[in-house]
Amino acid sequence: MTKAIFIILDGLGDRPCKEFRGKTPLEAASTPNMDSLVKEGVCGMQSPLSLGFTLESGPAHFEIFGYTPFKKFYPGRGIIEALGTGAKLREKDIAFRVNFATVKNGKIKDRRAGRIKSVKSFEKPLSMKLKGIEFILKSGTEHRAALIMRGSNLSDKLSNSDPHKIGVAPKKVKALGKEAEFETEILNEYIKKVHQILNKHRINKTRKRKKLPEANYILLRGAGKFKEVQSFKEKYRLKGCCIAGTGLYKGFGKFIDMKLINVKGATGGKTTNVKAKFMAAKRALKRYDFVWVHVKATDLYGHDGDPVGKKNFIEKVDEALEVLKKVKALKVITGDHSTPCSLKEHSGDDVPILFNGKGVRVDDCVKFGERECSEGGLQRIYGKNIIPEILNLIGKQDIIE
């Protein structure tokens, strides 16, 4: 066994739910496939950084993939999202995550412009050079996009313009350091210009006629500056690939120079085709040593405070695992953090993890779940232990001399 399949169910961990008489969604779910992996495997709890510390998915993934401490490596969300759109970045490029929004009479009416299906047509008219700075707009899924700023000596000390609520005016981007003052002025001018262009764009004229929210404003957040890191392959001498539906995770895969495998139906949403992803993973194992599958919806149900939805989705994932049953590879399943339905937010609780495959020291656990795994043979491990433990178990460990 020299290959591994690593499944991250985003926001998997949860807390006791009254709907399940104190069980968590994972504990309440019927998960025969996961349980059979547990019975022949070893379990534990995984804390991406340290118990009690709550992370966003970006930093959590950096810790889990061993780019730790994440503060040293994490270039900011904007960069990762930009890579996720397929943008090619250059050293020192600045990037923001962008939401196309609807602004009327100076106030935000809809932060997602009615979840407009695509903003690809806006890429060209919104990419331009302005006073020495090149602005490049790249569309993502639905209302999502990234804005790249290219120029000399640009800083990423830039505040968000997205106030994260409706009924208020978008904020102006502020310089968070003196060195960013000059570019901030140009950036705010650009945002204003974008508003004018979008207001006149034929797509918005059509949307107005159809009484759909116009995508006439860009809300910016998560400024970051691109810097290359050691690739996953160089770092671990593993040929890795990434199967993900959401821009952030695709972007992270790109950032560490993994091959992205696109799967039809892998939307990153609640209706995503998990089975198709696992089938793609099975095929990918022929060509890659390390197949990373990311599934987003567990986190979405957590944010929505929907424990039943989360439980049902976990059962769907478990059913889909059937296709990997006969696959001879180390199988690892965990989440990147907990998103308890009762909080509708990420939490600092640790997350169940299971390792199944040849050589593991099988423990007494029989069901995949928070309480059970907290008594597992691996006890508590940290994000940074996961890839080393995978290398250890597939016999590709680096012996430190």
Add this chain to the structure above:
Amino acid sequence: MTKAIFIILDGLGDRPCKEFRGKTPLEAASTPNMDSLVKEGVCGMQSPLSLGFTLESGPAHFEIFGYTPFKKFYPGRGIIEALGTGAKLREKDIAFRVNFATVKNGKIKDRRAGRIKSVKSFEKPLSMKLKGIEFILKSGTEHRAALIMRGSNLSDKLSNSDPHKIGVAPKKVKALGKEAEFETEILNEYIKKVHQILNKHRINKTRKRKKLPEANYILLRGAGKFKEVQSFKEKYRLKGCCIAGTGLYKGFGKFIDMKLINVKGATGGKTTNVKAKFMAAKRALKRYDFVWVHVKATDLYGHDGDPVGKKNFIEKVDEALEVLKKVKALKVITGDHSTPCSLKEHSGDDVPILFNGKGVRVDDCVKFGERECSEGGLQRIYGKNIIPEILNLIGKQDIIE
């Protein structure tokens, strides 16, 4: 109880073996003495550095003895091995681990020169001054030796000449930094000269006549530079001693300025007299606060992929423990890392550890083994926790203010 005996069974940890229906050698072994220590003690799993990370014995011992992070303190294997031969080193000396080997027609025929019994006679003819560098050769056990280079401004950025296989030519030592170029040239000249001297040496003439592999070449590895560290006694205010059969561990004992106690029959090999070592430990407890006993063979069986041998040897250790039965001291048993027989290599799996003595919080464990100890009261501890926990339990803890 103010004294401690600390037993390291090298490479103790293992993985499930089919020979024992999924048990590890330690689990499969009949270990009544260890088990009775477990029943009245507290257990856990110990990871020298961090779960999943695989260490050589040198770095593992640095972590376990609290010289952490080892990267800050570890001077390279050559230095530790040189100290193990009894060499007296000076600040900034360079040292290599040396194998006496057999080279014929430019190719390595035997990396250990037929495990020649002693290379002590070569010490004198091979120690010389060459172009400003003093070369000092010190013999270890069998074919093993150390080469010390003394001079001004020497660097340890030197590659290995030992290719670790036979049938090929020995490598030339390469400078791994510009500052090492000058000395590398002289060192390679020295190695050549050594070959000439050895070819003509009377011992090799005799060996040739007897058709034994000649010890006519030196293979170098593990270059390091000596720098003093705080002694074990200063660091922990404990009078410590070391009972070990193998050069590396003796050398480490020397490095932290422990008293070395030589025991007849303590060979560092599979036929070592463990009982004699434990008896020596019992006597040493009269004069020392902290007696460290190192036993190598568990690791050797792991490297040989011999689970039955490993199990039998563990049973031999357990029998020998009988002599310590009535000794009133804190007893701690663990390994420095795992060497699973299925891998024949070190692994990043953690290692069982037990603490037995007055004051410990007795847990539910009844048998010394991987699975049992993973449910122990100490849970997972790290190398750096071991000596503090010993100090804690013998009432000699430092209270951090």
